[in-house]
Amino acid sequence: MLLSVSRDGRQRLGTQIETQLRGAIREGRLRAGARVPSTRDLACQLGVSRRVVVEAYAQLAAEGYLTLRQGARPCVAETVRGRVLSSPGAGVPAATPRFDLRPRTPDVSAFPRSQWLRCLRDALRTMTNAEFGYGDPRGAEALRSALAEYLGRVRGVAAVPERMIITNGYSQGQGIVCRALAARGARRIGFENPSHPEQRRVAERAGLEIVPIAVDQAGVRLDELERADVDALVLTPAHQHPTGAVLTGERRRGLLTWLRRRDAIVIEDDYDAEYRYDRAAVGALHGLEPDRIVYAGSASKTLAPALRLGWLVVPARLLAAVTDEKDLADCGTASVEQHAFATFLARGELDRHLRRMRGRYRSRRDLLLDELARALPEATVRGVAAGLHATVELPEDYDEHAILDQARRRGVTLMTMRDFWIPPGTGAPTLLLGYAQIPIPAIPTAVLALTDAIRSTRQR
Known part of the structure; x- marks a missing residue:
């Protein structure tokens, strides 16, 4: 363990150990559940009396930082999760969407x-x-x-x-x-x-x-x-x-x-x-x-x-x-x-894998096209002869930004053509729907949710 003590310091040896361990836990360098050295091991590592380490661990346990159990290695207490300081700008991980239609990755489950x-x-x-x-x-x-x-x-x-x-x-x-x-x-x-x-x-x-x-x-x-x-x-x-x-x-x-x-x-x-x-x-x-x-x-x-x-x-x-x-x-x-x-x-x-996946992707593409034709007859679908996504062009008066917002509220994540234009590029509102990651049984429900999002923007 990366700790050090100084016999010439102004603090007692035990206090130095407490301060360093407490800081490591607060800053997140030692996470909840992490095991720390036994009192005997740490005393040997630092060249101090075992009693010094025993007292330091006891103090940290009393404060709620460590969990000490007979016959088990000491570890960081689970209750310190809330004390770990988050790094500046660290965001909360985004929730997994119900339907991920972003044209980014293949079906990695295969x-x-x-x-x-x-x-x-x-x-x-x-x-x-x-x-x-x-x-x-x-x-x-x-x-x-x-x-x-x-x-x-x-x-x-x-x-x-x-x-x-x-x-x-x-x-x-x-x-x-x-x-x-x-x-x-x-x-x-x-x-x-x-x-x-x-x-x-x-x-x-x-x-x-x-x-x-x-x-x-x-x-x-x-x-x-x-x-x-x-x-x-x-x-x-x-x-x-x-x-x-x-x-x-x-x-x-x-x-x-x-x-x-x-x-x-x-x-x-x-x-x-x-x-x-x-x-x-x-x-x-x-x-x-x-x-x-x-x-x-x-x-x-x-x-x-x-x-x-x-x-x-x-x-x-x-x-x-x-x-x-x-x-x-x-x-x-x-x-x-x-x-x-x-x-x-x-x-x-690789040849065998591609043969399998071409059949799967084609089935997903065909079902997606059928569902879009029924649900969005006003849309023009392009770019479906190859690849892993379709472009769905909507009439000029549709709002891409509003559609993205409403789709997100319904658990549907997708991308639009506006994400790819080089300013000042303009064009008809166009959705990019990837079909590689979504299972076949989920496609009709996903299209239904997306259609509901689009219709809600028209009502607004």
């Missing part, structure tokens, strides 16, 4: 725990001693090789292990690329409008100026891109987030022309393209121009955000700079998990 555990055990058994060191900052060669094969087969990515970097999720990958671009002289970076605000913050933190580029149902608008004067561009071409638009073949060709003429860099965020329901998935843009496109993916939507596994396929001219940024950031992603994921891929576990 995570293949037993298969992952087997892969973890195999990784621990087969990794060499050297592989438990820092290793290559780009990541474990076994995972880079497995990912290169998988991405080439499933997404049409022109990947080779030497140009891949394993990251702690997509956000870190985007961040190190943006820092490398800024170090090379880039100043302005385009983002689809609307787009994810946290990703824009990552680019701003790297010192880049954000330039909004409008999107429509065919993807990013090339006329605005031509006028934007940007050095780089972040895109979600396979399934635009959050509108759900897919970049058309004509726009892809125009984008590549702009990219080569401008000699710019595109960061392709391929976040959930494996989930396509009405036809085969659209291939990645990267395969058409691998020397100017950074391909970025992660396991956050396919498996679970908790894995914190992401990857980059980097053009040769950026490889050294991005590798250096990754090395500076954290000296490399956790190796055991990398080896486990390499085995997971090689055994076809």
Whole structure:
């Protein structure tokens, strides 16, 4: 225990022990129920008489800070919960919503725990001693090789292990690329409008100026891109987030022309393209121009955000700079998990998991669409051919803010398009309804509660 006493101090030894323990409990460093050393152990640690510690513990027990029982280790009393000082600004954890329709995570309850555990055990058994060191900052060669094969087969990515970097999720990958671009002289970076605000913050933190580029149902608008004067561009071409638009073949060709003429860099965020329901998935843009496109993916939507596994396929001219940024950031992603994921891929576990989940998500999507069609006939639903959420556009005179408030009162949590616009972006009131986390039996009730919230705002 981190205590100290001074025989030259003005306080008695027992008082010093009491003061330090009392302070640790009040400040929350020792929580209710935490065990403290026995009187014999603490006396030995501090080099004092056991009697001194016995008397200090007795005083703290009399004040209600400690619980002392014959034959049991002393512990912090349960009754001190109310005395623990909260840190400044600490908020009360938000209550779990009755229906969570936020388009954030996949169905993590379906995570293949037993298969992952087997892969973890195999990784621990087969990794060499050297592989438990820092290793290559780009990541474990076994995972880079497995990912290169998988991405080439499933997404049409022109990947080779030497140009891949394993990251702690997509956000870190985007961040190190943006820092490398800024170090090379880039100043302005385009983002689809609307787009994810946290990703824009990552680019701003790297010192880049954000330039909004409008999107429509065919993807990013090339006329605005031509006028934007940007050095780089972040895109979600396979399934635009959050509108759900897919970049058309004509726009892809125009984008590549702009990219080569401008000699710019595109960061392709391929976040959930494996989930396509009405036809085969659209291939990645990267395969058409691998020397100017950074391909970025992660396991956050396919498996679970908790894995914190992401990857980059980097053009040769950026490889050294991005590798250096990754090395500076954290000296490399956790190796055991990398080896486990390499085995997971090689055994076809990810393929099997995605096949299962595509069927489940499609069933949830279809039921959600049926319920919305009955309950909200005035709404226009888009972006449902792929991904894990639907965009529900309402007539112009509906109030997004009021709908969010009324939905929250009914235990429904969702997001709206206003959360993603780059000011001064405007558009029709649009709800974003994620269907990955909500069980099928709950969907009709959730839509009913949401419809009631929307109708209440009309009455007001």
